[in-house]
Amino acid sequence: MRTLTLSDPKCASLHAHATLNSHPEKVTDALFQVHHFFDPRDLLQVKYEMLRRVRIDGWPVGVTATAFGFSRVWLYQLHKRFEIDGLAGLLPQRKGPRRAHKLSDDVLTFVLDTLKAEPGLRTASLPQRVAEEFGISVHLRSIERALTQRQKKSGPPIPYQMHYIQLPFGV
Numbered sequence: 001m002r003t004l005t006l007s008d009p010k011c012a013s014l015h016a017h018a019t020l021n022s023h024p025e026k027v028t029d030a031l032f033q034v035h036h037f038f039d040p041r042d043l044l045q046v047k048y049e050m051l052r053r054v055r056i057d058g059w060p061v062g063v064t065a066t067a068f069g070f071s072r073v074w075l076y077q078l079h080k081r082f083e084i085d086g087l088a089g090l091l092p093q094r095k096g097p098r099r100a101h102k103l104s105d106d107v108l109t110f111v112l113d114t115l116k117a118e119p120g121l122r123t124a125s126l127p128q129r130v131a132e133e134f135g136i137s138v139h140l141r142s143i144e145r146a147l148t149q150r151q152k153k154s155g156p157p158i159p160y161q162m163h164y165i166q167l168p169f170g171v
Helices: 009-016 030-034 043-055 061-068 072-090 105-117 123-134 140-154
Strands: none
Touching: 030 043, 043 061, 043 072, 061 072, 105 123, 105 140, 123 140
């Protein structure tokens, strides 16, 4: 069985593309044990072969999931993503929030109104004002990104001063 060492170029590449199987030792399917072409460290290949075993070879879902080191539920979810997105559905999904979910239109309108009412205001005080008004914690940089996005969409400049700290090069 191959081991996980990032000094191996293929392993490093798989890791960089978020397709490194963190538990290759759980893949017990015969193809991955006998043929060097089948690499249990390659999560994309493992996912594809797992679906192929069920869809083409007719293996039961439970047996297949066990042979590839995953749960039946996970295999059903993978199958659904494959049906919707094709091979792209097998690629790793981006983790974390997809957008600035705390900065709703109401919050951003409040921020813009505050900036218009107090033109000399620095953005450093905005997270505190948002917390007082809406009871949510928003990072300063998130507000600045949202303001920049809004400016790109609407066009006219927004009267505010960026306040995030940029460290000198090399620090």
